[in-house]
Amino acid sequence: MRPAVIAATGLYTPPESISNAELVAAFNAYVADFNQTNAARISAGEIEPLAPSSVEFIEKASGIKARYVVEKAGIIDPKIMRPVIPERPNEEISILAEIAVKAAEQALERWGKPRERIGAVLCAASNMQRGYPAMAIEVQNALGLGGFAFDMNVACSSATFGLKTAADFVGSGSVDAVLMVNPEICSGHLNFRDRDSHFIFGDVATAAIVERADDAQDGWDILGTKLKTQFSNNIRNNFGFLNRAAPEGRDLPDKLFVQQGRKVFKEVVPMVSEMIIDHAAELGIDPHGLKRLWLHQANINMNEIIGRKVLGREPSREENVIILDDYANTSSAGSIIAFHKYSDDLKSGDHGLICSFGAGYSAGTVFVKKR
Numbered sequence: 001m002r003p004a005v006i007a008a009t010g011l012y013t014p015p016e017s018i019s020n021a022e023l024v025a026a027f028n029a030y031v032a033d034f035n036q037t038n039a040a041r042i043s044a045g046e047i048e049p050l051a052p053s054s055v056e057f058i059e060k061a062s063g064i065k066a067r068y069v070v071e072k073a074g075i076i077d078p079k080i081m082r083p084v085i086p087e088r089p090n091e092e093i094s095i096l097a098e099i100a101v102k103a104a105e106q107a108l109e110r111w112g113k114p115r116e117r118i119g120a121v122l123c124a125a126s127n128m129q130r131g132y133p134a135m136a137i138e139v140q141n142a143l144g145l146g147g148f149a150f151d152m153n154v155a156c157s158s159a160t161f162g163l164k165t166a167a168d169f170v171g172s173g174s175v176d177a178v179l180m181v182n183p184e185i186c187s188g189h190l191n192f193r194d195r196d197s198h199f200i201f202g203d204v205a206t207a208a209i210v211e212r213a214d215d216a217q218d219g220w221d222i223l224g225t226k227l228k229t230q231f232s233n234n235i236r237n238n239f240g241f242l243n244r245a246a247p248e249g250r251d252l253p254d255k256l257f258v259q260q261g262r263k264v265f266k267e268v269v270p271m272v273s274e275m276i277i278d279h280a281a282e283l284g285i286d287p288h289g290l291k292r293l294w295l296h297q298a299n300i301n302m303n304e305i306i307g308r309k310v311l312g313r314e315p316s317r318e319e320n321v322i323i324l325d326d327y328a329n330t331s332s333a334g335s336i337i338a339f340h341k342y343s344d345d346l347k348s349g350d351h352g353l354i355c356s357f358g359a360g361y362s363a364g365t366v367f368v369k370k371r
């Protein structure tokens with residue numbers, strides 16, 4: 001296998017952000033309205049009143065303080081509580097491809113090489129806007145790239161699965177360089193009326209270029225990649241093309257993100273910590289010597305436990321990067337945002353880890369060394 005490097009990354013952050021206070025105000029207005037409208041049924045014991053959300057709970061349980069979204073007004077309107085995104089004609093670029101292209105343009109600019117060298121485009125994300133044509137082909141077309149392109153979805157782990165796929169394509173000699181994009185419009189798939197999860201996600205797009213090591217002047221050597229999946233019903237998205245065929249009706253059902261957050265926390269933390277330590281041992285890397293962790297950004301408490309187990313000490317914020325306070329969980333993009341924003345300062349020879357984990361369950365580890 002030819003060695004591969006992560007040569008450049010890109011990030012597109014939507015301009016609008018929602019603070020916890022704004023989100024909770026909208027949720028609690030909805031709850032007050034619901035409880036008032038249903039007061040008779042609630043006092044008759046037919047239904048339970050809805051409980052309010054709280055800023056303090058959200059911050060303590062998750063570490064999230066705000067989230068960027070592609071459309072704010074609809075989400076924080078208690079009568080709407082979802083992003084309002086008009087459909088676009090087929091002749092216009094779709095919004096998911098549009099944000100992917102913005103991140104990709106930044107990665108291509110930072111790379112600084114002719115884009116003709118890109119031989120493949122991967123769109124690796126949790127939710128694709130449609131079945132086909134592939135989002136990746138739309139992105140390839142918008143950027144004027146050649147080669148081939150396809151979509152892949154491994155939920156929150158899509159980006160590490162994408163990096164491995166890219167490194168393997170480059171390693172086998174199929175192509176010299178791959179562009180991977182991770183457009184995540186999580187707000188489109190989030191139930192903003194669900195107290196347990198209304199605060200969890202945000203929107204963003206990231207991009208990474210993986211190329212042959214002997215073509216690269218700088219960047220990050222990919223020392224090893226490992227993927228793991230293990231079936232679990234604890235995080236689900238049941239939205240799909242067969243929903244409309246369900247016998248109970250043809251209306252689009254409300255099949256949104258649901259999870260058993262506490263179970264996910266308990267099961268995924270040991271699975272991922274062990275995977276990282278085992279993979280490091282296989283590669284002959286001392287995990288205690290890692291200069292930086294760019295972990296999946298779902299929950300600050302999860303990342304602190306994993307960080308302690310992997311590094312064998314209390315990691316500083318510089319060592320164990322957290323971006324979920326500003327971005328919330330951006331699914332596959334989280335670890336790439338962390339890497340993009342907090343990697344330039346490391347020195348040649350420094351080792352680090354990009355790691356994702358999420359629905360499936362799925363997890364991926366990518367050990368890198370600064371050139």
Ligand code: CO8
Pocket residue numbers: 052053054057058061062126155156157185186187189190195196197201235257259260261262263264265298299329331357358359360
């Ligand atoms: N406000 C106030 N109180 C609340 C709220 C709220 N909003 N929500 C729950 N509570 C209450 C509960 O009712 C409960 O009360 P009680 O103790 O009286 O019963 C108490 O708070 C504790 O509730 P939980 O046990 O649920 O709270 P946790 O401490 O477990 O925190 C978390 C909840 C933050 C969700 C936490 O469990 C967590 O982060 N777990 C890990 C989740 C994770 O990593 N998931 C990965 C999902 S992402 C993925 O892979 C799929 C990507 C797909 C993208 C789709 C885009 C939408």
